[in-house]
Amino acid sequence: MRVQRWTRTSKLFTSATVAIAVLLATVPLVFDPVVVQRLTNLLILVLLAAMWNALAGYGGLLSVGQQAFIGIGAYGTVFFAGLGVSPYPAMVLATLVAGVISVPISFLALRLRAAQFAIGMWVIAEAISILVRLDQNLGAGTGISLIQLNQYAPNFRQAYTFWLALAFTFIFLSALFFLLRSPLGVSLQAIRDDEDAARSLGVRVASRKRLLFVLAGFGCGAAGVLIGANTLFIEPGSMFSVQWSAFMIFMVLVGGLGTFEGPILGAILLFWIQTTFTQGGPWYLVGLGATAALFALALPRGIWGTIEERLGLRLLPVGYRVVEMKGEERTA
Amino acid sequence: MTIVNAVVQGIFLGAFYAVLACGLSIMFGVMRIINLAHGDIAVLGAYVVFVIVQGTGMSPFVAFIVALPVMIVFGYALQLTILERSLKSGILTPLLATFGLSIVIQNLLLIRFSPDVRSLGGEAGAFTTSSWQVTSGLSVSAFGIVILVVAVAVFGALQLFLSRTRAGWAMRATAEDADAAELVGINSRGVYARATALAVAIAALGGLFLAIRSVFDPLSGPTQLIFAFEAVVIGGMGRLWGTLLGGLALGVAQTVGAQINPEYSALTGHLLFLAVLIVRYGGGRVSFRVAR
């Protein structure tokens, strides 16, 4: 028997992924700014889904408060741009800030389990949003625009934002990918299966969870930066809205909790729903909520998880496969 | 005098939060479920009363009596369809399912009632806005007293139910060991359904109070949920009277914070909540205890 990491399918798909990334980079050169903006939104959704899945699917940490980091990312950009930093470097800085802030927050939040953690994160998001609302420089309750972006012509602005989004998505997905392939990835699986048993085997549960938490904080901060850059107007009500959590939950639950490809599928699905049903208003949200609940109850593995289970298919080599060599006997 | 006034107002506000939190505490104590749709269910209750008041012109208090059976049926339905299924799966499932439910309720209300902010304060009668000027710096509102009395009565009734009645013992038994409860002839499914119906009914009462003392709209749910949850955590998860005290503490924290700066009120509540988390949850486990 041999333990195999790369199947032919996964080798094919991984090279395809890199090719896709390169191809995507040409998008702003081909399409007009409106389409580019939409595709930027798609990338943001992919990033958000992947990060929420990193927390919930791989870490067992269900957060209803990741919008805290989205807001920190967006408002961090406003803050640094207000200090005179050039907009795009400001965005990178804001992402770093989000990641750094997630560390002390983790010491508080990770004390909590399950439901307490979920709502605890929500309360933290609310608290941060109130602090932002109180700051006049950040636009207080009414909101603010990233006017510093006006120095760029719309085409260029949209292109730069898109490339930044592409870069962020690629970086964070790759980080997650390599994390899961490392020994860390196996210990994460152990934690998910049985935390106490894992701990008794010497797995340092707390630091593993913290790593995922910080990664997700970074990633959601990056998403927040991009959301801010992609909209005309940044206000606390929408940046810190729990609706972002609703979207993340929908994408990951429907796509496939705990799989690598699932969240991407979920993001594409949500993107398609959003572009098709923009007139829906509350009805489309009813559909989202009902679907998420339905999947939680009936199809907990999501679309991709179910496919993976039925077909044994895995496009990206995150796991291990035990392969029998020819001539070996099957033992019970 | 203003600090004393703030504390008194805080106690009245806290009594309201305690009523909101009561149902959440029951569901957690009996089933270990945090119902993320709890706030929206309270708001739903407010809308049911609102519809009855609009249609018949009766007082909101009378309308509530009519709304109660509707909400209780809703509670049973909720348990038997969504919550029971989610109990069988992992720990995350009830959270995810109730979160989805929360979105559904909010948006269905939005579709039916529009985003307009509403209130039942006017229909509730003059006494709900009257107050006594005890001293120059301290005023006590009549409705505040009503809510405080009702809150204590509700918690007291619950205490009696859980410690003196067979159905109450059955509920505690099922909460402590559902498997053993089944083995002695207790229908655990029935107990869970009763707990949810109770939680929903009391949540609806919270919704009534919200509608009268303040305003509500389809998206008010999450705010109520957060305050209810904070009250439960501050008072100690799974402790019945703790939830009442937690609510009072939260109310006082908010009104005292408002004294410093009106925009700080919710924030001081959040800070108290986070402080309690830091102090109490040093990795400790949580269990359900009822005062004897």
Next chain:
Amino acid sequence: MTLLRVEDLDCRYGLLQAVRGVTFEVAQGETVALIGANGAGKSTLLRAIAGAHRPQGGRVLIDAADVTSMRAHRRVSLGIALVPEGRRLFPSLTVEENLRVAAARRGRWNVQSVLEVFPLLQARRHMAAANLSGGEQQAVAIGRALMSNPRLLLLDEVSLGLAPIVVDAVYRSLAGIINEGTTVLLVEQDLTRALKVAGRVICMLEGRIVLEGDAASVDRDQVVSAYFGLKRPA
């Protein structure tokens, strides 16, 4: 006449098969002891009979009626009561509340009569179950099962974790219950006690029945071999 019949029962925990194709009967008024090493499947079998574990295959029949898919709390009203392994009292409820919360059926057992059989509990009547000693808890657990005036009393390892002198007292009370004609199926690690109190003995190993016979006439060496799964020389 047959009170309990178990037919070809299969019980599994995930991938682990705990009970394999078990078939046996218990007649009214009998006392049967289930013996076997840890992990033999005895507790699972009792739980399946009581309705706490859903079997993957086979049937459980009470008075020739198929109760296999009946939930545990309803079997109590049919007269099946299980005293679970580890007592499993409700910690915050008092002795009396633990007794009274159990579903009651008409019969000679009520709070008063239970306290007469276990006089030590009289003084502890209003004490929370969590504060009782092991022996007292076992008494309450048995009393709680008796409250439903069972026709079939299932006892899972009542001697577990108790001092021998306490176990003696428990078994003395049990003798009284058995003498009144209640059908008893008990799991017992202590071979001597099992053979003394039971009329018939069933030995399980790795989920299967490997020996069945009258307690009085069964060969002791046979029992030991069956218990440990020792193969008899050809």
